[in-house]
Amino acid sequence: MGTNYYLHKTNAEGFNEILHIGKSSVGWRFVFRGYDNIQCRYDWIMKMEGGHIFDEYDRKITYDSFWEMVESKIGDRHGSGLDDALIGEDRFTFRTFS
Numbered sequence: 025m026g027t028n029y030y031l032h033k034t035n036a037e038g039f040n041e042i043l044h045i046g047k048s049s050v051g052w053r054f055v056f057r058g059y060d061n062i063q064c065r066y067d068w069i070m071k072m073e074g075g076h077i078f079d080e081y082d083r084k085i086t087y088d089s090f091w092e093m094v095e096s097k098i099g100d101r102h103g104s105g106l107d108d109a110l111i112g113e114d115r116f117t118f119r120t121f122s
Contacts, residue, residue, distance in 0.1 A: 025049065025050060026047045026048060026049035026050070026052075027047065027048050027049075027079050027080055027081075028044060028045075028046070028047050028079065028080040029044075029045040029046060029047070029048070029077060029078070029079055029080075029085065029090065030042050030043065030044055030045060030077070030078050030079075030080070031043045031045050031071065031072055031075045031076070031077060032075060032076045032077075032078055033071075033072075033074060033075030033076070034074075043057075043059070043062075043071070044057045044120075045057060045068065045077065045090075047121070048093060048094075048097065052097070053097050053098060053113075053114070053115045054093070054094045054097050054114070054115065055115040055116070055117055055121075056068060056114055056115065056116045056117070057116075057117060057118075057120075057121070058109070058116040058117065058118040059118070063111070063116070064111050064112070064114070064116075065111070065112065065114050072087065077090050094114075098113050
């Protein structure tokens with residue numbers, strides 16, 4: 025079982041943008057979804073500015089509680105077949121997944 029997280033944000037053109045941040049699964053490190061312009065934790069931090077985080081059940085998640093959850097999973101296993109890269113302590117994949 026896992027939970028997906030999404031960033032909801034209004035982009036520069038005034039359109040609503042929804043980006044898949046990644047997935048938290050029991051016993052595994054959080055896996056971030058990477059994009060051409062988002063390739064590390066810092067990129068996500070910058071992208072989240074002014075946005076809102078929701079889980080796949082449409083529950084709003086605070087910025088602090090999201091990052092606390094990510095940090096709490098650093099010591100968990102880091103391979104699930106989705107990984108394209110381990111960037112620092114963070115798992116990233118650059119493929120679409122759910």
